[in-house]
Amino acid sequence: MTDKELFKLALKAKDKAYAPFSKFAVGAALLSEDGEVFLGVNVENSSYGATICAERSAFVQAVSKGVRAFSKIAVATSQGEAWPCGICRQFMKEFCDDSFEIISGSDEEHLVTHTLLELLPLGFKLDDECNQIKGKV
Amino acid sequence: MTDKELFKLALKAKDKAYAPFSKFAVGAALLSEDGEVFLGVNVENSSYGATICAERSAFVQAVSKGVRAFSKIAVATSQGEAWPCGICRQFMKEFCDDSFEIISGSDEEHLVTHTLLELLPLGFKLDDECNQIKGKV
Amino acid sequence: MTDKELFKLALKAKDKAYAPFSKFAVGAALLSEDGEVFLGVNVENSSYGATICAERSAFVQAVSKGVRAFSKIAVATSQGEAWPCGICRQFMKEFCDDSFEIISGSDEEHLVTHTLLELLPLGFKLDDECNQIKGKV
Amino acid sequence: MTDKELFKLALKAKDKAYAPFSKFAVGAALLSEDGEVFLGVNVENSSYGATICAERSAFVQAVSKGVRAFSKIAVATSQGEAWPCGICRQFMKEFCDDSFEIISGSDEEHLVTHTLLELLPLGFKLDDECNQIKGKV
Numbered sequence: 001m002t003d004k005e006l007f008k009l010a011l012k013a014k015d016k017a018y019a020p021f022s023k024f025a026v027g028a029a030l031l032s033e034d035g036e037v038f039l040g041v042n043v044e045n046s047s048y049g050a051t052i053c054a055e056r057s058a059f060v061q062a063v064s065k066g067v068r069a070f071s072k073i074a075v076a077t078s079q080g081e082a083w084p085c086g087i088c089r090q091f092m093k094e095f096c097d098d099s100f101e102i103i104s105g106s107d108e109e110h111l112v113t114h115t116l117l118e119l120l121p122l123g124f125k126l127d128d129e130c131n132q133i134k135g136k137v
Numbered sequence: 138m139t140d141k142e143l144f145k146l147a148l149k150a151k152d153k154a155y156a157p158f159s160k161f162a163v164g165a166a167l168l169s170e171d172g173e174v175f176l177g178v179n180v181e182n183s184s185y186g187a188t189i190c191a192e193r194s195a196f197v198q199a200v201s202k203g204v205r206a207f208s209k210i211a212v213a214t215s216q217g218e219a220w221p222c223g224i225c226r227q228f229m230k231e232f233c234d235d236s237f238e239i240i241s242g243s244d245e246e247h248l249v250t251h252t253l254l255e256l257l258p259l260g261f262k263l264d265d266e267c268n269q270i271k272g273k274v
Numbered sequence: 275m276t277d278k279e280l281f282k283l284a285l286k287a288k289d290k291a292y293a294p295f296s297k298f299a300v301g302a303a304l305l306s307e308d309g310e311v312f313l314g315v316n317v318e319n320s321s322y323g324a325t326i327c328a329e330r331s332a333f334v335q336a337v338s339k340g341v342r343a344f345s346k347i348a349v350a351t352s353q354g355e356a357w358p359c360g361i362c363r364q365f366m367k368e369f370c371d372d373s374f375e376i377i378s379g380s381d382e383e384h385l386v387t388h389t390l391l392e393l394l395p396l397g398f399k400l401d402d403e404c405n406q407i408k409g410k411v
Numbered sequence: 412m413t414d415k416e417l418f419k420l421a422l423k424a425k426d427k428a429y430a431p432f433s434k435f436a437v438g439a440a441l442l443s444e445d446g447e448v449f450l451g452v453n454v455e456n457s458s459y460g461a462t463i464c465a466e467r468s469a470f471v472q473a474v475s476k477g478v479r480a481f482s483k484i485a486v487a488t489s490q491g492e493a494w495p496c497g498i499c500r501q502f503m504k505e506f507c508d509d510s511f512e513i514i515s516g517s518d519e520e521h522l523v524t525h526t527l528l529e530l531l532p533l534g535f536k537l538d539d540e541c542n543q544i545k546g547k548v
Binding site: 022024082083084085086087088089090091093114118119120121122123124126 | 433435493494495496497498499500501502504525529530531532533534535537
């Protein structure tokens with residue numbers, strides 16, 4: 001699947017965003033290594049701290065279906081190009097390699113791609129087994 | 138769909154939980170008013186604060202598909218009966234009425250049901266339009 | 275310290291809230307068992323999910339100073355009486371007994387008190403030692 | 412205040428961490444532009460998603476006291492050098508410039524410094540007034 005196709009899916013997903021407080025609608029389309037696409041939107045909450053972004057909505061949907069290996073994600077917003085917040089970058093770090101690609105843009109003709117390593121250098125990750133830090137870059 | 142059927146779906150979903158840190162696996166099965174079921178699992182993160190519970194994984198999946206009206210949710214864990222954490226109760230409050238039902242139990246033969254009002258009395262909710270508090274119980 | 279005195283401290287603290295997005299300012303005054311008061315405000319974030327409420331701001335401040343035993347908290351908002359969100363109730367559950375008191379009101383002459391048990395029945399809590407569920411009510 | 416002095420304060424603060432689940436204790440020492448120091452520790456929760464890291468504990472304490480301008484933060488952990496998680500980087504982005512400094516190290520003799528821009532390139536931030544995205548790098 002091309003970046004453009006994936007972005008168009010994110011753009012369409014965005015219309016289902018629940019963003020009554022910020023009015024900032026976001027859609028995300030996550031591509032697994034097996035070629036499956038998971039769509040997510042931002043879901044806000046009256047207690048802002050409970051808000052879940054579009055990227056994480058897509059990830060938990062995939063994980064809930066047993067999918068844990070991903071190749072890229074496209075993010076589309078009601079206000080053009082925007083890059084994942086720190087929480088979502090942290091979430092990606094748990095499942096994705098440094099080369100995982102994040103795609104955004106003002107529209108489908110102007111897409112930009114960054115790797116997870118570019119957006120979250122020196123990312124924090126615990127080792128599953130013993131809760132010790134691994135992987136200092 | 139009966140409570141028992143919904144709980145069995147939650148029990149099965151649980152096997153996909155990503156819980157390397159707590160080893161506490163949780164599955165949730167959320168029933169929409171239209172009769173559709175959304176399955177979620179807990180997805181932990183090295184930065185514990187980024188963890189998303191099974192209940193919220195199910196909710197964001199539904200919302201991402203345009204579904205916002207729900208009737209009940211079943212929660213199954215690797216350690217028997219447990220009730221949603223405060224974050225998830227807060228998340229439910231955004232979309233569900235006081236009569237929304239939460240089902241848990243040690244196994245499918247011993248289910249208990251509580252309403253959202255019972256688990257989150259005097260819940261906090263902002264009005265969408267003007268961000269003013271509404272709905273003091 | 276009386277409830278009224280504690281509430282007045284929360285009311286004053288509220289003026290320092292960082293709430294540019296919701297415009298909903300909240301102050302909290304937390305009383306430890308030793309009689310020390312910790313003041314907190316809500317701190318919002320552009321990524322709404324990173325927002326921390328006034329109650330939790332007060333708690334982490336206390337814990338950072340080695341204080342973990344509390345008797346009551348007062349909550350004052352720019353829009354009158356309001357009760358802690360589910361996230362904050364969950365946070366309290368970690369450190370407080372069922373009898374922990376939460377105080378709010380439209381003004382200092384009209385205060386209402388609820389216990390944590392009243393606001394978070396059947397609260398979720400892991401056992402520190404073995405991560406097993408304890409304390410079903 | 413030197414980086415070394417600030418780090419030593421973080422190291423000492425760490426002993427008050429509430430980390431019964433991960434056993435990963437973290438202390439943070441945040442220096443305001445006015446030269447005031449705020450100490451924070453990580454505060455974990457049975458519902459992992461409610462956990463607040465040491466860095467954010469320090470920030471909300473400062474904001475609760477009306478302080479919103481910062482120059483640097485030191486982070487010390489029970490397992491040596493570690494860099495803030497994505498959530499904390501996002502939190503810093505709200506109040507700090509790109510040149511804000513983050514200091515960590517295995518011990519006080521081996522400190523490393525990175526700027527916020529280095530750790531959170533293309534960070535996400537809403538404009539306070541109109542909730543529109545600003546500041547694409």
